[in-house]
Amino acid sequence: MKLDANIPPGPLAEKWQQHCFSSRLITPANKRKYTIIVVGSGLAGASAAASLAELGYKVNCFTMHDSPRRAHSIAAQGGINAAKNYQNDGDSVYRLFYDTIKGGDFRAREANVYRLAQLSNNIIDQCVAQGVPFAREYGGQLANRSFGGAQVSRTFYARGQTGQQLLLGAYSSLARQIKRGRVTMLARREMLDLVVEEGRATGIVVRNLITGELESHAGHAVVLATGGYGNVFYLSTNAMGSNVTAAFRAYKRGACFANPCFVQIHPTCIPVHGDYQSKLTLMSESLRNDGRVWVPATPGDKRPPHQIPEAERHYYLEEKYPSFGNLVPRDVASRNAKEQCDRGKGVGATGLAVYLDFSEAIRRDGSETITRKYGNLFQMYEKITASDPMATPMMIYPAVHYTMGGLWVDYNLMSTIPGLFVLGEANFSDHGANRLGASALMQGLADGYFVVPATIAHYLAQCPRQPLSTASDAFVAAQREAEGFIRRLVALKGRRSVDDFHKELGRLLWDHCGMARNQQGLEKALARIPEIRAEFWENALVSGSGAEFNQTLEKAGRVADYLEFAELMVHDALARRESCGCHLREESQTAEHEALRDDARYSHVAAWQYQGEAEPLLHKEPLAFADVEVSSRSYK
């Protein structure tokens, strides 16, 4: 297989426009003859489904949730980037592009990222037109804040609920199309397989989560927007249901999986506090605008924070990175927190936490301003920890948050299976080895509102329009396989809960494929994962049957996929013997513990192809940089 990214020719700034111009179109009258399946209704899926329906396509949209409004995008707090330069602080499309490429440690495609920066401005316009209540200045203009990895203020926000408001905007556009009969919404359906006929994606198999029935659905193209796989670690900031199932089944049907080991570990999360813990809560990166990160200067200092005098505090980020200070990118902030804790300077009961302190900002701006900016986040923190950040510094620690890896897609967002498009966090496209804050929302909406509506026509126009049917052998076989999978799961009547397996897998990955990785640890994980999987298939305990609403069964299916997928992640981490962005190979670091890239050997996207029982096959898409100078990333 040869990976062709299909990057259009021409100067970087003109590629997208030229590409749209030279792509084939479908007339409005013909569009309604096409049915498009959209799986997922988060920011990426809902925006795609609504936009495709507006264009005239018939859309069938699926979500495992009871409503599109529940998708995990709802939880995004901090904001969304755009190169509007409303602050007149020197921002531009090029700067947003450059920051994103550099933030991703030069492991993303130039052409995709440039397009993203260009479209960022249209997104804000669109969202405002929908009635998204972004924060405003006194004069009525839109307000901005800063996020890590940038020296300009380009992040638009709606209090600490930006994801919610953007998703509700996309959801409202989707609702309008549902009402008009252009979108059929199929909720509480979980995708269990992709159907491929004559090399093209032509449909999906889903399980109706209420009745347990399996259903096959055919379409002229399939759009996957099923989110990220951070929950493979069990504990993460993702919602409980976030899964790799849909993407992984597509991988098993031939879609390459790119950079699976690129997982973002977010520096500011509420630390773990007990074994029963089911998830970790993010404290938005926007807090680093005003919060100062510190630890006691002396290892083992157990005094409460207010008893530690200024001179005995170590503001390690400000000291080490004077130009970006507390706003270094996430991977850098996370790694430094771990390093301080490894040196015994961690705080709190477990020693696995650092302080995020607002006292100076409160003194400077007054408590009213700080409450207005962060009130709801502080409230959330207080609910969980019973401690008030206005009075005592927050305690934070890194946690798994976002997956830069995902299904490989070309410039058109099409995977290696023709007719299968992948959007949002489920693809690998724009963030390289580290995503900058406030750019996932931007990417999901760019993909859904603007990119796929333009690129899908070119695909559809090229292939003959077949009548839709789910009677073919491929559909029958896929549905039968899904049935077999469910049957095998409900037959599991062992002695260990599915959660228990998931926790063990998560701990293994956190230890060996988390913030720091090395050959030995990765090999250990690679040996252990198949053992956990084997035990799962013997000793897991799944209650109830397949023919009913059964949450234990749902969970079991997702964990079964994670148990296979984890191995792919570790393979990828092993093969990339360099450090870049989130991926720190201990064998490859500078004297100051910064990631040391090896551009000569690893300036590529690693795309893995499924090989059945055999080891997956690695394909490399070389990355070429013509418009930026590839430098070693410095935030000092």
Added chain:
Amino acid sequence: MSAEKINLTLKVWRQKNSEAAGALATYTLRDISTDMSFLEMLDVLNEQLLLTGEEPVAFDHDCREGICGMCGAVVNGRPHGPERETTLCQLHMRHFKSGDTLVIEPFRARAFRVVRDLVVDRTAFDAIIQAGGYVSVNVGGAPDANALPISQKNAEQAMDAAACIGCGACVAACPNAAAMLFVSGKVSQLALLPQGHPERRERALNMVKAMDGQGFGNCTNERECEAACPKAISIRHIARLNREYLKAALSGD
């Protein structure tokens, strides 16, 4: 954070599916850490049930941080439990004492069918939004975002109204199972913003009509919805909805 361990008696609504009859079942839980969230406590119960060969309690949840609106149950008569402005997933066990008995039931309303145990069907809310909870604008051609200044006050009030998470606690709390607070959030948000003005009239009429059609009750100013709302959505928005509706009805063509 000094966690204690408490013992609890739970009486949980068990109902196999929409058609089956339901009843409360009693369970005892020991050594629950007060640092746990309410849903983590239910996780512990479910693990216990599973390992003793009983079916776990079905309950909806996803984000576990108070924003997706999936979770929710009536705890000792109060939707989302005893703490104000707190969803069930954000409620922590430190608000309970050892020896407490907790009665846990689904959000009940004619428009919310029980799917299983504590899981209810809230798609009636989606139907209401589909009736008009949007601005009819297609992608493409939107003017520059700053071309339309909006006063900070209006933007903030619109955000207050838009904070609704669609959990349904307002309906469960209302003696009439009305959905006025839910509907008013959306109508109010779009009435406060100029983008919403062209369709203001139809929106109010159509959303109220859809609400009635879905089987929600009438508002008789009980104010229980406001007290139960985990996002503190004010009944002032209901007043605005009533104004919008009246204006629309009076200007009928």
